[in-house]
Amino acid sequence: MRSTLSELGQSLSRNKSMTISLIVTMTVSLLLAALGLLILAQSQRTEKYFGDKLQLQVNLCTKNSLAPTCIGGVATDDQQTAVQEALRGNAQVKSFDVRTPQQNYDQARVLFGQSETGRKQLETLSPDSFPVSYFVTLKDPQKYDAVVSQVSGMDGVGNVSSLKELLGPLFSALDKLRNGALAISALLIFAAVLQVSNTIRMTAYARRREIGIMRLVGASSWHIQLPFILESMIAALISAALAAGGLAAFVHFVVYGYLRDTLGKITTWVGWGDAVQVVGMTTALALVLALVPTLFLTRKYLDV
């Protein structure tokens, strides 16, 4: 063991620049993989959050509605009843709540009252500017199309809005970010594997005399490979630790420092628990990335 550790020390100092470049590449690739995985966790979390709460908002006509289904002005009682019956009869509808124009107006006052322009807009509005609304909870949040197409054409219905539609761009941006991070990470992982291969080849060349003697005097394959395996493992663990540090900084400054404060009302954001899980995965990935090529290539280059 003492001789293996001494070989390892010599090898690490001999290959200093190669080892550092390997660690840098691996760290960046692992950090990107970690961010990709964190975004994945975020997408799943967001989807679950909105999946639980996903509702359709069916707004009936007001006196100002321009939709062709609102020619008669404010929705009549008959029209309201027809829409309610249609919702009750639809197999995808779990339940629905009615919100009066006054309730909608009160809610708008809270939201608009947060800014100066909003307050000015409020001056021009009164409760009768707001519609009667139905907040519909679906059985399967993904199947909102059927309900939308059924009620949107009915007389008295001003418009139907879906949170899913509203937040679609956020979902797709998250998906694109995740795919981008994972694709760049895959490229860098490929580069890291090539660097592992180069480092092993260079070390094998630098130590060809020792390795030749080790083989001749009957050192086991394992004994010959061990310094190479330890070297790769150390590089992998340092990279994994640095990537974990980067991810912790991201979670601290971006997720807790910005997203949770400023966009906390949109969705629930990933936290330290998710980050720990992702670090576990990237550490395992780092070890696999270092060990698999090392085991394979040492056999090839050392002829053991």
Next chain:
Amino acid sequence: MIRFDKVTKTYPGQKRAALDGVDLEIEKGEFVFLVGASGSGKSTFLRLILREARPTSGRVYVAGKEINKLSSWKVPKLRRQVGTVFQDFRLLPNKTVTENVAFALQVIGKSRAEINTLVPETLEMVGLEGKGHRMPDELSGGEQQRVAVARAFVNRPMILIADEPTGNLDPTTSVGIMKLLDRINRTDTTVVMATHDSSIVDQMRKRVIELESGLIVRDEARGIYGYQN
């Protein structure tokens, strides 16, 4: 100790066999010279004993094991029973004499206590007592070859293979190395030595096997370098 049973070795891409139907047996404790021109098959013969190469046909037995059938993970064990010495010494330049010899034991997992006993004992045997702390470049060619012999013998192998061990040495130093190999042979270690050095072969009068184009053309019990008429 070593048996070649109709052994033929043809390297990939070569038409002519490096060894062609070689049949021979070397007993435990024998001292054998392997002679012949360059390309006659001496190195292939030694490589087959070390399982650095495998025969194309036929069987090679070393220390009772048929080496063609030996799985790769058992090869290191075989090599621990075969010490090897080369013409170019192959010492590690950044290690002292003691460290060079100890290296052979460290890498096969011997304990520090064993290393501390065996290394000084072997250095004394090869005539290098008191020089253990020197670096290889502080030694003469003969002394460097003694270190190489010590490294090959420190694990007390059953067989010692020497590939032109006197090739880089002057005649007087060569005699010293031959005396050392003879001394090792007297410990019942089988010695197989490939050489071009006719005076040594003629002086020692040991078994001589001559190879020519992969064939054994002569096998004499107390032979000399050239043909005996």
